[in-house]
Amino acid sequence: MEPPIYYSRTEFIETDTGNKVSRRATIAGPQNIILGGKTIISSGAIIRGDLRRSGPGHAVVISLGRYCVVGEGCVLRPPYKTYRGAFNYYPMKVGDYVHIGAGSVVEAATIGNYVEIGKNCIIGKFTIIKDCAKIADNTVIPPNTVIPALSLFAGSPGHFIEDLPESTQDIVEVQTKQHYARFQPLDRDR
Amino acid sequence: MAPNVLYHCPCLSTSSAPPPPHLASSSYNFHPLHALFFCEECDAVRCNRCVSVEVSGYYCPNCLFEVPSASVRAEKNRCARNCFMCPNCRNTLSVVPSDPPDAGDGRLSAPISTVGEPPFFLYCNHCRWDSSEVGITFEKPTGLAAQLQKLEDAAPDSLEFDRLKEHFEPIIRASSLSSSSSVAPSTSHSQHHSNPITAAASAALARDIPGVAKYTPHARSGRPSGKDRSANKDEMPEYKSRLDISHASNYGSGGGDVDVDFMRRLEDVSEVASLQQRWNYSWSTSIETRDLKPLRIPLHSKRSKRCPACTHILIKPEPKAQSVRYKIKLVAANYLPAINVALPHQIEMLGHISAEAAKRSTKAPVDGDKDARSGLQAGKTYPFHMSLTNPLYDPIQVRLSVQRMHVAAATSSGEGGTTEKARRPPFAISIPTTPFSVAPFAEAWEYEDDEEMFGLDDDELEARLSGREKETKSKSKTVGVLEKRANVTVVGGEVALGKEARGEVKFNMLVAYTYRSDDPAPSEGHDASPSKKAVPETKTFAFYTVVDLGNIISKEEPRIDPYDV
Numbered sequence: 001m002e003p004p005i006y007y008s009r010t011e012f013i014e015t016d017t018g019n020k021v022s023r024r025a026t027i028a029g030p031q032n033i034i035l036g037g038k039t040i041i042s043s044g045a046i047i048r049g050d051l052r053r054s055g056p057g058h059a060v061v062i063s064l065g066r067y068c069v070v071g072e073g074c075v076l077r078p079p080y081k082t083y084r085g086a087f088n089y090y091p092m093k094v095g096d097y098v099h100i101g102a103g104s105v106v107e108a109a110t111i112g113n114y115v116e117i118g119k120n121c122i123i124g125k126f127t128i129i130k131d132c133a134k135i136a137d138n139t140v141i142p143p144n145t146v147i148p149a150l151s152l153f154a155g156s157p158g159h160f161i162e163d164l165p166e167s168t169q170d171i172v173e174v175q176t177k178q179h180y181a182r183f184q185p186l187d188r189d190r
Numbered sequence: 191m192a193p194n195v196l197y198h199c200p201c202l203s204t205s206s207a208p209p210p211p212h213l214a215s216s217s218y219n220f221h222p223l224h225a226l227f228f229c230e231e232c233d234a235v236r237c238n239r240c241v242s243v244e245v246s247g248y249y250c251p252n253c254l255f256e257v258p259s260a261s262v263r264a265e266k267n268r269c270a271r272n273c274f275m276c277p278n279c280r281n282t283l284s285v286v287p288s289d290p291p292d293a294g295d296g297r298l299s300a301p302i303s304t305v306g307e308p309p310f311f312l313y314c315n316h317c318r319w320d321s322s323e324v325g326i327t328f329e330k331p332t333g334l335a336a337q338l339q340k341l342e343d344a345a346p347d348s349l350e351f352d353r354l355k356e357h358f359e360p361i362i363r364a365s366s367l368s369s370s371s372s373v374a375p376s377t378s379h380s381q382h383h384s385n386p387i388t389a390a391a392s393a394a395l396a397r398d399i400p401g402v403a404k405y406t407p408h409a410r411s412g413r414p415s416g417k418d419r420s421a422n423k424d425e426m427p428e429y430k431s432r433l434d435i436s437h438a439s440n441y442g443s444g445g446g447d448v449d450v451d452f453m454r455r456l457e458d459v460s461e462v463a464s465l466q467q468r469w470n471y472s473w474s475t476s477i478e479t480r481d482l483k484p485l486r487i488p489l490h491s492k493r494s495k496r497c498p499a500c501t502h503i504l505i506k507p508e509p510k511a512q513s514v515r516y517k518i519k520l521v522a523a524n525y526l527p528a529i530n531v532a533l534p535h536q537i538e539m540l541g542h543i544s545a546e547a548a549k550r551s552t553k554a555p556v557d558g559d560k561d562a563r564s565g566l567q568a569g570k571t572y573p574f575h576m577s578l579t580n581p582l583y584d585p586i587q588v589r590l591s592v593q594r595m596h597v598a599a600a601t602s603s604g605e606g607g608t609t610e611k612a613r614r615p616p617f618a619i620s621i622p623t624t625p626f627s628v629a630p631f632a633e634a635w636e637y638e639d640d641e642e643m644f645g646l647d648d649d650e651l652e653a654r655l656s657g658r659e660k661e662t663k664s665k666s667k668t669v670g671v672l673e674k675r676a677n678v679t680v681v682g683g684e685v686a687l688g689k690e691a692r693g694e695v696k697f698n699m700l701v702a703y704t705y706r707s708d709d710p711a712p713s714e715g716h717d718a719s720p721s722k723k724a725v726p727e728t729k730t731f732a733f734y735t736v737v738d739l740g741n742i743i744s745k746e747e748p749r750i751d752p753y754d755v
Contacts, residue, residue, distance in 0.1 A: 003536075107323070
């Protein structure tokens, strides 16, 4: 019963596994980025796969699970710190069914499954977000914060607001799947 | 605002029918479907307001350590590891060495967990508060909570409280031993408002009750039986406080002349700690911002929920703190059909907007615009769709009926009552009144990797598109069953808005569904109590919903609408 979200066929690239990536998104270092499938990268998003851990060999910088949505103008950047005098980037792992709202900046270390991040949020470095958590719109999560499972965070700095209902997992799964189904090309030939 | 449907939980009302939706009390009676539970024993909907809740485990929300319930009390419900809350902004604090080895990139790179130079202090990544401001530094970066707890325990209030406990403990023990008879009635009395199972659940509370029972009943009923037990009361030694309360303000707990002095010198409002900053403390503290101390983070709990009537468990989480799975999870969404409501003209409009946006390759317009273009206008008639999704493995027969807003008025709510604005709603709803079926839920449709599923989804969208086109062209039937697919049935309704209509289009709808429960054992087994296996039995369950179609926009702006009649 939801209206479809149309996109122009020319703008998006669809991969074999059903990922839909906007041509107007900036994907730096694509060889270091993993998309799980059926993930949508909206226009204007910036994903910094080029900020990899120093050292030889292949390194996964950002991995996204299935049915994720990276909203318009989002920035996904791996967290970094100087540890024992050496500056380094650390990988970012995002689970399945994760929705990141438009205009959010994410530098989390780990984001679990079924996580909803609102619009215009700032997720500080090395934040750990557990499964089924929700970040309200315009929230600022300071670095090194841990967000427990099934909790709603809001405010600046982000605080625990309330526990989410037990069925959050099912709701988010349905929503993200629906979103993917609704997201369809405009000039589809029937 | 999108149209929505909320479900009624009868726990607050005395009658089975919910209050009319325009009353403020209505919103307390209705909940989204996913927030409701379902008790199989009672065959009833339960909500978060009526279930009884018990703690099944404690954990620290920061380090996620699962705290054994035995040590929760000793640690005073706060994390006893290295988790602290900034007194200024309530953010989590990190432990930093006093002199970051690499000062080049400044404070922001400070939270390094390597061992640095002592003394260590706590630092807030958000507001840059640090614990050296209040003179708290540590020699080692470990075991900080123990050091802080010592500080907490040394607070005059804390000592006073311990003294009070010490003072009353022998009396409580004596009374619970001697007068176990007085305990029984008192416990039952204290649980009068809740129910027996909460008693079992809060065993810890019950343990403390003897002491309470000792002193409260004396005022009321203690007289006759008080003779033998009041001896205890007389024996009770007089309590002498550790400190004279009139000088309490001198010990840093706030209040009195100290505060007056402080206020006199006050130059900036931010020097006074806000209520929010202070109410996390266990004890009363100074009102000065600069005196705020770091706090150990309060623990969170996982909770299991029980039906208030039959005490059956509705929610039982897995013991692991961060697991989102449940051992028992009886949610209403698995029993009641899910109802979604939509206004086709609104969907079409939103589709258009999104299509336009895609063509122009711009971002979707702001919500306000959408509202204005797809709202409900007074004096018009709009069709609406309701899709019912059957979660059961049996087919169901559904019958919908609109609850009459005022029993005395209008013979049927289907007839427009625009004249009596105050008495009747300014709109009329017509929905199909004959029962219709919704096919059973089948696991097969859930195979997410099945390409066909997406094919089906596309077809469905197309079907809807074409259906809509048909509708606009031929004005075919809008009321009745429109579509059946998988375990979803879409029915159409119509809302006629009065000329003078304003406010929200909201109405209560009774949903009754009948299902066959011929094999109670493997299926959902709703009829656990009178399960007659031999007879294929049909059962009916009815519940109320409130359907909110959105706000009526005023008639000022005339516009072209495909449904304009």
